[in-house]
Amino acid sequence: MIRFLIKGLLRDRSRSLFPVMVVAIGVALTVLLQSWINGVMSDMIRSNANYSTGHIKLTTRAYAANEEQNPNDLALLDAGPLTDRLQKKYPGLHFVSRIRFGGLLDIPDEQGETREQAPVAGLGIDLLSPGSTEADRLNIRKSIIRGRMPEKPGEVLVSEDLARKLAVGPGRAATVLGSTMYGSMAMHNFTIVGTVRFGIAAMDRGAMVADLDDVRRMLDMEDTAAELLGYFDDGQYRDTAAVRIVAEVNAAVDNPTDEFAPVMRALRDQNDLAEYLDLAKNMTRIISGVFVVAMSIVLWNLGLIAGLRRYGEIGVRLAIGEQKGHIYCSMLLESVAVGLLGTLAGIAVGLIPAWYLQEYGVDIGAMMDNSSMMISSVMRAQITVQTFLIGFVPGLLSTVLGTALAGTGIYRRQTSQLFKELEV
Amino acid sequence: MDKQIIVQTKRLTKHFPVGGGQFTALRDINLTFSKGEFTGVVGPSGSGKTTLLNIIGSLDAPSEGSVTVLGKPVEALTHKQAADLRCRHLGFIFQTYNLLPVYTVYENVEFPLLLLDLSAKEREEAVLQAVESVGLMPKLKSRPAQLSGGECQRVAIARAMVKKPAIVLADEPTANLDAENSHHILQTMEKLNTKFQTTFIFSTHDDKVIQYLRRKITLEDGEVAEDQEAGIRDQEEEG
Numbered sequence: 001m002i003r004f005l006i007k008g009l010l011r012d013r014s015r016s017l018f019p020v021m022v023v024a025i026g027v028a029l030t031v032l033l034q035s036w037i038n039g040v041m042s043d044m045i046r047s048n049a050n051y052s053t054g055h056i057k058l059t060t061r062a063y064a065a066n067e068e069q070n071p072n073d074l075a076l077l078d079a080g081p082l083t084d085r086l087q088k089k090y091p092g093l094h095f096v097s098r099i100r101f102g103g104l105l106d107i108p109d110e111q112g113e114t115r116e117q118a119p120v121a122g123l124g125i126d127l128l129s130p131g132s133t134e135a136d137r138l139n140i141r142k143s144i145i146r147g148r149m150p151e152k153p154g155e156v157l158v159s160e161d162l163a164r165k166l167a168v169g170p171g172r173a174a175t176v177l178g179s180t181m182y183g184s185m186a187m188h189n190f191t192i193v194g195t196v197r198f199g200i201a202a203m204d205r206g207a208m209v210a211d212l213d214d215v216r217r218m219l220d221m222e223d224t225a226a227e228l229l230g231y232f233d234d235g236q237y238r239d240t241a242a243v244r245i246v247a248e249v250n251a252a253v254d255n256p257t258d259e260f261a262p263v264m265r266a267l268r269d270q271n272d273l274a275e276y277l278d279l280a281k282n283m284t285r286i287i288s289g290v291f292v293v294a295m296s297i298v299l300w301n302l303g304l305i306a307g308l309r310r311y312g313e314i315g316v317r318l319a320i321g322e323q324k325g326h327i328y329c330s331m332l333l334e335s336v337a338v339g340l341l342g343t344l345a346g347i348a349v350g351l352i353p354a355w356y357l358q359e360y361g362v363d364i365g366a367m368m369d370n371s372s373m374m375i376s377s378v379m380r381a382q383i384t385v386q387t388f389l390i391g392f393v394p395g396l397l398s399t400v401l402g403t404a405l406a407g408t409g410i411y412r413r414q415t416s417q418l419f420k421e422l423e424v
Numbered sequence: 425m426d427k428q429i430i431v432q433t434k435r436l437t438k439h440f441p442v443g444g445g446q447f448t449a450l451r452d453i454n455l456t457f458s459k460g461e462f463t464g465v466v467g468p469s470g471s472g473k474t475t476l477l478n479i480i481g482s483l484d485a486p487s488e489g490s491v492t493v494l495g496k497p498v499e500a501l502t503h504k505q506a507a508d509l510r511c512r513h514l515g516f517i518f519q520t521y522n523l524l525p526v527y528t529v530y531e532n533v534e535f536p537l538l539l540l541d542l543s544a545k546e547r548e549e550a551v552l553q554a555v556e557s558v559g560l561m562p563k564l565k566s567r568p569a570q571l572s573g574g575e576c577q578r579v580a581i582a583r584a585m586v587k588k589p590a591i592v593l594a595d596e597p598t599a600n601l602d603a604e605n606s607h608h609i610l611q612t613m614e615k616l617n618t619k620f621q622t623t624f625i626f627s628t629h630d631d632k633v634i635q636y637l638r639r640k641i642t643l644e645d646g647e648v649a650e651d652q653e654a655g656i657r658d659q660e661e662e663g
């Protein structure tokens with residue numbers, strides 16, 4: 001009997017080929033969409049974490065309140081001991097200090113007079129101490145367009161776009177004008193040794209990356225840190241753990257209302273990322289939900305037509321004495337086979353463009369020129385285990401559910417009624 | 425020939441719910457069919473022919489009265505038992521053939537045997553014999569779409585006969601066929617009827633069929649108007 005039914009299934013394309021194709025198309029789209037959204041979202045989260053928020057971030061309360069203005073007069077003091085304490089308490093995290101500052105980049109001519117000036121967004125990170133992970137975290141080595149990495153104090157990188165605007169290149173001397181932690185004028189001479197393009201519009205407009213110690217010296221910020229960032233050792237943001245640590249640290253602060261008291265925030269508490277995180281977490285469910293519904297409707301319609309066509313067969317099978325339950329089961333089995341086949345085909349088909357988008361991405365840099373979002377201008381898909389699994393949900397659920405529903409017609413109708421429908 | 429009773433209806437009545445009330449399609453039908461009968465149920469459209477055949481075929485249940493098929497009370501059968509009765513003892517032939525389009529002639533005829541516990545060899549023998557008896561051996565591998573209407577109906581007869589059922593129920597088997605094919609079909613059924621002592625019950629309003637009948641039951645408005653033994657042809661043959 002099974003062999004007989006399989007034969008029929010294979011020969012009747014409206015029962016096999018078309019539903020398999022519908023399922024495959026739906027599953028392929030699901031796979032592609034999932035990997036794409038997964039890629040964009042995790043890129044967004046990763047970029048934010050690496051360039052801006054850390055997985056957790058410690059600042060003073062007042063700094064946190066005015067963060068966009070880089071209020072370095074509100075920096076954390078005694079950054080060294082503070083880091084050591086945190087590092088000891090949370091060995092699974094790695095803590096780094098950073099200072100952001102605004103300033104004016106002054107390019108002198110041969111006579112030493114100002115030739116060109118431009119505002120810069122400075123970032124002081126640990127570039128020079130051996131074993132520092134910061135250069136890798138910001139992907140600096142791979143982002144260098146011209147020149148090289150800073151190797152000794154006084155050497156900086158500027159963004160390629162800014163360098164072009166100012167018509168400077170590696171080897172050029174430059175002066176940065178800013179204000180110290182105490183509000184007086186700061187001035188420091190640097191050598192531009194390279195240009196970078198991070199692929200993040202917000203960073204590429206006018207960034208300057210300097211070694212943290214240089215910046216401390218320039219801004220009178222010895223042993224302070226504007227921001228103390230913590231990263232989980234494997235580089236993956238874990239929301240629950242981060243939120244728990246934040247709560248723990250903040251609860252241990254003894255003078256919590258003091259504006260210079262330290263306050264910790266998780267990635268989700270910064271840059272409006274909470275919604276994104278929640279969305280990212282539910283995205284898989286949302287996508288599969290949408291596709292289950294959409295495909296079920298398509299398949300249901302297809303099934304309805306196929307079902308009508310099949311009333312002939314069902315009527316005959318009832319007439320020769322097959323049990324209703326047996327017919328129903330065989331229809332369900334058929335749908336499992338169709339769903340499985342379609343899902344496998346769909347995953348295979350969907351992975352091709354997903355893989356392409358993972359490797360090559362789509363450059364949306366032009367659209368991002370004025371964006372301050374921490375997101376790469378090349379959007380990429382990201383294929384994960386979930387990408388493989390997600391297809392099964394709409395693939396199998398919609399076929400089996402569709403058939404299960406359509407098949408109840410066998411039970412709803414009187415046998416003689418099913419029979420009458422043959423005689424049209 | 426002994427008069428073994430195969431089907432018996434007693435005070436059979438069938439109502440259908442229509443709108444708020446009900447419509448009586450069959451009223452107080454008392455009929456007895458014996459083994460080997462070749463009987464037609466005739467009557468105008470809507471007189472209840474199909475309804476009667478469906479109830480005898482255990483596809484539908486009577487509203488009142490009783491119907492006994494091969495000693496089993498149809499009104500008391502569960503779905504499972506009814507399916508079992510059909511599976512072993514009843515064959516159906518439809519006006520519109522209802523062959524399964526994706527299967528060959530051979531496979532269509534084999535289909536009813538798949539539900540019975542038969543070996544592949546037994547099935548093959550039965551199928552070939554049935555196809556042979558309707559004269560379609562050359563078309564064994566054809567699909568229904570490649571056959572004429574008459575040939576399709578002969579396949580349907582082979583399908584109904586392949587398990588050698590006690591009763592074959594045929595609802596207007598010649599309605600879609602031309603004169604020549606109708607005669608051919610009736611002659612085929614007549615031959616099988618004689619050979620296997622299978623009881624044939626038709627519904628029809630086709631005059632060409634009526635001349636083959638050995639018994640003619642006329643329904644009018646759901647009631648038996650006439651029950652005539654021995655058709656003209658039958659007497660000719662005997663004479």
Ligand SMILES: Nc1ncnc2c1ncn2[C@@H]1O[C@H](COP(=O)(O)OP(=O)(O)OP(=O)(O)O)[C@@H](O)[C@H]1O
Nearest residue numbers: 440441442447449468469470471472473474475476
């Ligand atoms: N499921 C049903 N619901 C309501 N009424 C029905 C149903 N089935 C049949 N009837 C009615 O019962 C009556 C008898 O129907 P039946 O199909 O038995 O007639 P018939 O003699 O076979 O007619 P025809 O020669 O046109 O096939 C008809 O009036 C029909 O409308």
Ligand SMILES: [Mg+2]
Nearest residue numbers: 473474475595
């Ligand atoms: Mg009828």
